[in-house]
Amino acid sequence: MSTTSYWLSEPHEPLRRVELTGRPDVAVVGGGMTGCSCALALAEAGLRVRLYEAREIAGGASGRNGGFALRGGAAPYPVLAEAIGRDRTAALWRWTETELDRLAELAGDAFRRTGSLRIAADGEERLELEQELAALREDGFAVEWADELAPPIRERYPAAILHPEDGVLQPARLVRGLASRAVQAGVDIREHTRVESPTDLEAEQVVVATDGYPSGLLGALEGLIVPTRGQIIATEPLDERFFETPHYGRHGFDYWHQAADGRLVAGGFRDVSLQDEFTAEEVTTPAVQTALDEFAESLFGRKPRIDFRWAGIFGLVLDFLPVVGRVPGEETLWVAGGYSGHGNVLGFACGRLVAKAIQGQPDPLLDLFEPSRLVLA
Numbered sequence: 001m002s003t004t005s006y007w008l009s010e011p012h013e014p015l016r017r018v019e020l021t022g023r024p025d026v027a028v029v030g031g032g033m034t035g036c037s038c039a040l041a042l043a044e045a046g047l048r049v050r051l052y053e054a055r056e057i058a059g060g061a062s063g064r065n066g067g068f069a070l071r072g073g074a075a076p077y078p079v080l081a082e083a084i085g086r087d088r089t090a091a092l093w094r095w096t097e098t099e100l101d102r103l104a105e106l107a108g109d110a111f112r113r114t115g116s117l118r119i120a121a122d123g124e125e126r127l128e129l130e131q132e133l134a135a136l137r138e139d140g141f142a143v144e145w146a147d148e149l150a151p152p153i154r155e156r157y158p159a160a161i162l163h164p165e166d167g168v169l170q171p172a173r174l175v176r177g178l179a180s181r182a183v184q185a186g187v188d189i190r191e192h193t194r195v196e197s198p199t200d201l202e203a204e205q206v207v208v209a210t211d212g213y214p215s216g217l218l219g220a221l222e223g224l225i226v227p228t229r230g231q232i233i234a235t236e237p238l239d240e241r242f243f244e245t246p247h248y249g250r251h252g253f254d255y256w257h258q259a260a261d262g263r264l265v266a267g268g269f270r271d272v273s274l275q276d277e278f279t280a281e282e283v284t285t286p287a288v289q290t291a292l293d294e295f296a297e298s299l300f301g302r303k304p305r306i307d308f309r310w311a312g313i314f315g316l317v318l319d320f321l322p323v324v325g326r327v328p329g330e331e332t333l334w335v336a337g338g339y340s341g342h343g344n345v346l347g348f349a350c351g352r353l354v355a356k357a358i359q360g361q362p363d364p365l366l367d368l369f370e371p372s373r374l375v376l377a
């Protein structure tokens with residue numbers, strides 16, 4: 001049994017090094033989805049970029065997550081619409097759909113467009129699904145009611161909706177691929193290099209793309225993107241293939257799918273010890289792991305062998321909106337993160353958004369994601 005993430009355990013070519021001499025235009029801190037996408041976008045626009053990662057590329061949440069590639073934000077559509085209005089919610093969702101398409105173009109075999117199933121665990125959640133379906137349809141988004149769930153869960157979950165354009169990633173492969181593209185575009189990537197202070201980097205601008213991992217670089221924002229632990233298991237490859245499509249239910253507390261080789265990848269169950277999971281300590285715990293084991297057994301009617309158990313940290317924000325823009329009180333320090341456990345597509349998209357912002361290209365989404373709102377809240 002391995003405590004490395006299943007995704008990170010995939011063999012890969014070492015990254016080529018490009019040596020950038022002199023002062024970079026932009027230094028990016030964090031080598032996950034956000035940092036790599038930002039660095040690539042900046043280099044493609046002709047800027048001189050250096051990226052620093054304390055561990056290896058994708059070594060944070062980007063190589064440790066569930067692999068769900070979902071449109072939208074961390075809050076369901078009607079919940080977000082209630083908070084920020086229907087028009088802005090629709091605009092945000094359309095933007096994530098476009099970004100997901102761009103991600104798919106770059107991903108090659110690291111992405112499969114399977115759709116995703118949001119499932120209801122009880123009557124109350126079923127009602128929420130009906131409301132989500134109705135609101136999405138009214139606003140012109142593709143969504144379907146899913147009547148036929150896989151046999152093992154038919155009795156347990158009374159309803160589901162299908163988001164047909166979503167999919168599933170091998171996230172470490174994808175982010176390593178983005179990093180390779182960034183190197184080809186001229187980015188100097190320095191792995192195993194922790195940044196202690198933005199001034200050490202001698203860059204015109206610095207982007208902190210560390211999501212839930214405390215970087216110590218964010219000044220007034222430090223700690224307001226709350227480090228939150230998620231835990232996952234991956235079983236042995238299974239012959240029965242019920243869950244090609246990613247499933248998530250109980251308001252995202254349970255999520256699972258089967259990887260291309262048939263392994264069940266199941267995560268969540270944070271709510272068995274909710275308070276303990278607000279931590280940046282990247283370790284698995286018996287309470288959550290036992291819940292995941294029992295869940296896997298309940299799906300297949302036997303105890304599958306567990307080949308991988310791992311933990312990762314994501315950044316939670318109280319209003320469930322990303323945090324993208326200048327760090328309050330700083331002229332040259334930027335942040336992109338705070339995806340509240342929904343950062344595969346959002347991380348890719350926000351990395352590109354902050355790259356545009358640095359180049360002086362405004363976007364209405366930046367008002368919604370304004371970092372200073374956290375300090376003023």
Ligand SMILES: Cc1cc2nc3c(=O)[nH]c(=O)nc-3n(C[C@H](O)[C@H](O)[C@H](O)COP(=O)(O)OP(=O)(O)OC[C@H]3O[C@@H](n4cnc5c(N)ncnc54)[C@H](O)[C@@H]3O)c2cc1C
Binds near residue numbers: 035059345
């Ligand atoms: C268990 C789990 C399951 C998840 N499942 C999903 C899912 O299925 N779908 C989804 O959309 N999202 C999911 N998420 C969320 C998603 O993984 C993250 O939001 C996303 O990967 C964030 O990417 P990032 O590049 O911003 O940050 P990360 O990938 O976390 O990268 C940040 C990097 O910054 C580095 N770093 C920190 N401080 C410093 C420093 N001072 N100097 C240098 N480097 C530093 C860290 O080493 C880390 O590698 C999940 C998260 C977890 C933890």
